Amino acid sequence: MERIDWGAPWLGAVRDLGVRVQREVFEGKPVAEALNVLSTVSFRFVPQSDLPEGTAYEQYIWDTRRVPTRDNLHDFFNGLVWLQFPRTKRRLNQLQAQAIAADGVQAVRGPLRDAVTVFDENGALLQAPDALWDALRSRDWQRLFIDLRPLWAEARLVLFGHALLEKLVAPRKPMVAHVFHAPIAMNSIADVDGWLADQVDASAWSTKPFTPLPVLGVPGWWPANQAPGFYDDAQVFRPLRAAPVP
Known part of the structure; x- marks a missing residue:
C-alpha cells in the first residue's frame, strides 16, 4: 500500500477517500475497519472470515449488505469503489445474486455474470x-x-x-x-x-x-x-x- 501514487490521474475518482482510508490502515486498522470508519453508506465491510463456508460471495453481500474484505490491495480498492459508487456496485451485485439464484454457482459463468465481472x-x-x-x-x-x-x-x-x-x-x-x-x-x-x-x-x-x-x-x-x-x-x-x- 505504500507504493500507491495518489497523484496518478487514474486514481482521481477515489483519491480523496483513498488517502483517508489508507491513513487508517497505516494506524493499524484492518482494511474492513478502515473502510467502515469513512463509510457513509448503509452496508458494512467485514473480515473475509465472516463469509460462511459454501456461501457465494456475491449472494452473501446481497443478502446481508456486508462486504467480506481481505487485508490486501485488491480489496482495499474494491472497498473504495463501493464507497464512491454505491448504487452501481449494489446494482451489479443484484445481477450477480439473481444469476446465482437462477443457475447456481457453476464452473463457467454465464454471459451476464461474465459481463458484470469484467x-x-x-x-x-x-x-x-x-x-x-x-x-x-x-x-x-x-x-x-x-x-x-x-x-x-x-x-x-x-x-x-x-x-x-x-x-x-x-x-x-x-x-x-x-x-x-x-x-x-x-x-x-x-x-x-x-x-x-x-x-x-x-x-x-x-x-x-x-x-x-x-x-x-x-x-x-x-x-x-x-x-x-x-x-x-x-x-x-x-x-x-x-x-x-x-
Whole structure:
C-alpha cells in the first residue's frame, strides 16, 4: 500500500477517500475497519472470515449488505469503489445474486455474470466528444491519440474496476480498461454513479457493451506516451478485427 501514487490521474475518482482510508490502515486498522470508519453508506465491510463456508460471495453481500474484505490491495480498492459508487456496485451485485439464484454457482459463468465481472474488475467510463468515441470504436489509434490529441482536454476517463486500479499501482503499457460510453454532461462522481446504476440492464449487459482502451495511452496519463512510436506497438494497440466472412 505504500507504493500507491495518489497523484496518478487514474486514481482521481477515489483519491480523496483513498488517502483517508489508507491513513487508517497505516494506524493499524484492518482494511474492513478502515473502510467502515469513512463509510457513509448503509452496508458494512467485514473480515473475509465472516463469509460462511459454501456461501457465494456475491449472494452473501446481497443478502446481508456486508462486504467480506481481505487485508490486501485488491480489496482495499474494491472497498473504495463501493464507497464512491454505491448504487452501481449494489446494482451489479443484484445481477450477480439473481444469476446465482437462477443457475447456481457453476464452473463457467454465464454471459451476464461474465459481463458484470469484467466491468466490476476492469471497467471504466469515458466521457468524450463523439470524434474520440468514433476513433476508439474503430481502433484508429493514430487518430484517437495523435491526430485528435488536443480533444482529450474535453474528455474524462473514470476508472471503476478495482482490479485495474490495483494493477496500476505498478503501471505497465498493456493494461486495458473495458470502457462504457457515458455522457459528457455529468460532473460529480455521485451523478456518474446514479446514471451508471440506471444503465446496468441484464439483457443489454449480457453482450458486454464495452470497448477496450489501453489506459496508459491516454494523453497526460503516462509520460512515455509522448515518445514517437509509442502507439505503434500492435501488441497493445491492436487493430479492429475484420468481420468474419459469411
